[in-house]
Amino acid sequence: MNAPSDLTPDVASHLRCDVAIVGGGPGGLMAAEVLAQAGVAVHLFDAMPSVGRKFLLAGKGGLNLTHSEPHEPFASRYAGRQPQIEPLIRAFGGPEVRAWAQGLGVETFVGTSGRVFPADMKAAPLLRAWLQRLRAQGVQFHMRHRWLGWADGGALRFAASAGEVQVTARAVVLALGGGSWARLGSDGAWVPLLAQRGVAVAPLRPSNCGFDVLRADAPVGETRRAFFQELIGRTPTPAVGWSPHFAERFVGQPFKTVALSFTDSQGRSFNRRGEFVVTATGVEGSLVYAASQLLRDEIEAHGHATFHLDLLPDHSPERVLVEVRHPRGSRSLSSHLKSRLGLDGIKAGVLYEHLGKDGMNDPVALAHAIKALPITVVATRPLDEAISTAGGVAFEALDEHLMATAAPGVFCAGEMLDWEAPTGGYLLTASLASGVQAGRGVLAFLGSGA
Numbered sequence: 001m002n003a004p005s006d007l008t009p010d011v012a013s014h015l016r017c018d019v020a021i022v023g024g025g026p027g028g029l030m031a032a033e034v035l036a037q038a039g040v041a042v043h044l045f046d047a048m049p050s051v052g053r054k055f056l057l058a059g060k061g062g063l064n065l066t067h068s069e070p071h072e073p074f075a076s077r078y079a080g081r082q083p084q085i086e087p088l089i090r091a092f093g094g095p096e097v098r099a100w101a102q103g104l105g106v107e108t109f110v111g112t113s114g115r116v117f118p119a120d121m122k123a124a125p126l127l128r129a130w131l132q133r134l135r136a137q138g139v140q141f142h143m144r145h146r147w148l149g150w151a152d153g154g155a156l157r158f159a160a161s162a163g164e165v166q167v168t169a170r171a172v173v174l175a176l177g178g179g180s181w182a183r184l185g186s187d188g189a190w191v192p193l194l195a196q197r198g199v200a201v202a203p204l205r206p207s208n209c210g211f212d213v214l215r216a217d218a219p220v221g222e223t224r225r226a227f228f229q230e231l232i233g234r235t236p237t238p239a240v241g242w243s244p245h246f247a248e249r250f251v252g253q254p255f256k257t258v259a260l261s262f263t264d265s266q267g268r269s270f271n272r273r274g275e276f277v278v279t280a281t282g283v284e285g286s287l288v289y290a291a292s293q294l295l296r297d298e299i300e301a302h303g304h305a306t307f308h309l310d311l312l313p314d315h316s317p318e319r320v321l322v323e324v325r326h327p328r329g330s331r332s333l334s335s336h337l338k339s340r341l342g343l344d345g346i347k348a349g350v351l352y353e354h355l356g357k358d359g360m361n362d363p364v365a366l367a368h369a370i371k372a373l374p375i376t377v378v379a380t381r382p383l384d385e386a387i388s389t390a391g392g393v394a395f396e397a398l399d400e401h402l403m404a405t406a407a408p409g410v411f412c413a414g415e416m417l418d419w420e421a422p423t424g425g426y427l428l429t430a431s432l433a434s435g436v437q438a439g440r441g442v443l444a445f446l447g448s449g450a
Contacts, residue, residue, distance in 0.1 A: 013162075013165055013166065015043065016169075017041055017042075018041045018171070019173065020171075020173075021043070021045070023045075023174060023175035024048070025054060025055060026428060026431040026432050027438070028175030029130060029134065030432045031438045032044050033439070034435070034436055036134060036137035036138055040442075040446065041140075042139045042140070043142060044141050045147065045167070046142070046143055046145065046185065047146035049143055050143060051127075051143075053184040055123055056123050056127060058428070059122055062121040063122065064425045065098070065425055065428060065429075066093070066094040066116045066426075067114055067424050067425040071093060074094060074429075077422055081420070084395040085419055085421075088437050089430060089433050091436065092433040097116070098116060101118065101126060105129055106125065107119040116425055144161055146160075147190065150193075153168075155168045156168075156172065171410075171445055172410045173411045174410065174412050174416065175413040176414075177415050177416055178391075178392060178416060179383050179384070180385070186389075188383075188389075194404075199410075200393070201418075203391050204392060205389060205391050206292070206296065206390070207386055207387070207390040209284070210288060211282045211288065211378075211380055212241065212380075213240060213378070214239065214376040215242075216354045241281045243353060246350070246352075251280050253278055254346075255287075255311075255347070257314075258273070258287070258311055259271065259272065260287050261372075262295065262298075264298045270294055272290055273313055274286055283377070292380075293420060295380075299377065299379065305377050308374055309350075310373075311347045311350075312370055317371045324337075324340075324366050325367075351366065354375075355369055388420060389415060390418070391418055392415070393412045395417065395419075398417075401441025402434060403441055403445065411438040412438065417434060
């Protein structure tokens with residue numbers, strides 16, 4: 001899909017160019033497009049054999065390009081970084097993303113949730129068309145070039161198959177991704193390289209991630225044993241995961257038509273219906289991802305977070321209590337719950353997991369658990385498993401054009417910036433928009449005679 005690099009031992013081990021872009025994800029490719037359209041010679045470098053690998057992976061289940069909701073609610077999805085992201089998506093937001101795709105010959109449609117997809121639901125045709133256009137505009141691609149930082153003279157250093165290559169550019173765009181899915185190229189190895197240049201970088205953290213649950217029979221909060229362990233400098237490890245009986249039956253199965261609610265210690269609240277999946281150690285999936293920022297922050301602050309699960313969001317608490325109390329005669333409790341409330345399978349299983357036999361035979365406790373079952377999570381899954389990452393280059397270290405104030409001529413774009421957003425097209429849109437902004441910033445920088 002990519003042309004071979006023109007940096008070979010027979011050609012050059014040092015290249016001089018106007019603009020070097022490091023990273024072939026959406027942010028880097030979009031910066032390349034802005035620059036190439038303006039007639040600037042662009043060289044793009046990537047450590048992988050081909051560009052857009054995470055982009056292609058995101059399209060396996062149907063590429064979610066953007067969202068169709070109006071600008072104001074769209075911008076609010078970026079939470080604490082809304083002031084920094086809002087100008088970017090105002091210049092290149094949902095409508096612009098759809099127009100850009102159409103310009104590549106890819107029609108889009110709006111799904112029932114408001115999300116925007118290519119008509120064929122595939123990422124590969126769009127990426128192929130995009131790369132063809134970039135090559136036609138003169139962008140040169142250099143694959144298998146891993147960025148190593150800067151040489152003493154300020155040149156970029158790359159590890160290539162033929163040895164180290166140095167690149168001197170008038171301007172540089174870094175679009176190296178976050179720290180998740182390292183096998184696709186986003187490994188966060190750039191963090192110390194920028195820190196050494198005096199560019200402020202917030203620690204990378206999982207976002208849109210799964211969580212490990214606290215075992216239902218484990219204590220929540222500080223116990224006497226945990227207190228003494230902390231006194232001697234040992235951090236107690238909570239017991240995580242489901243019981244063997246529950247895990248054997250339900251790992252990999254989804255909770256469907258449920259509602260998740262959570263209020264953190266600062267009063268921030270989340271309440272939404274959806275679906276999620278049971279994993280070997282906990283939970284993951286779209287509904288959990290949507291709440292992940294609040295859950296993660298609460299765990300970091302207090303060591304655990306407890307959300308409540310409404311297993312029957314279409315039923316009032318009063319109706320649930322009435323049905324649970326309804327005489328069941330000779331029927332088993334499982335049969336009774338299935339016939340009166342449609343509760344069976346994984347939903348019945350998680351009730352048994354948390355209530356035990358005694359709790360299941362208490363109608364008031366059972367009815368309350370059906371409407372507000374507490375699930376405690378104690379850790380995010382590892383960073384590399386997350387869909388995206390929080391943290392990265394602080395906006396406070398950049399000017400309005402996304403140029404690093406500590407490194408003039410160096411611009412940053414994409415997921416390596418310190419922002420996060422839920423899934424639903426918001427991640428890709430902001431990555432593209434930041435690429436546009438960085439590209440325009442480079443044009444202004446070059447135009448200033450730098």
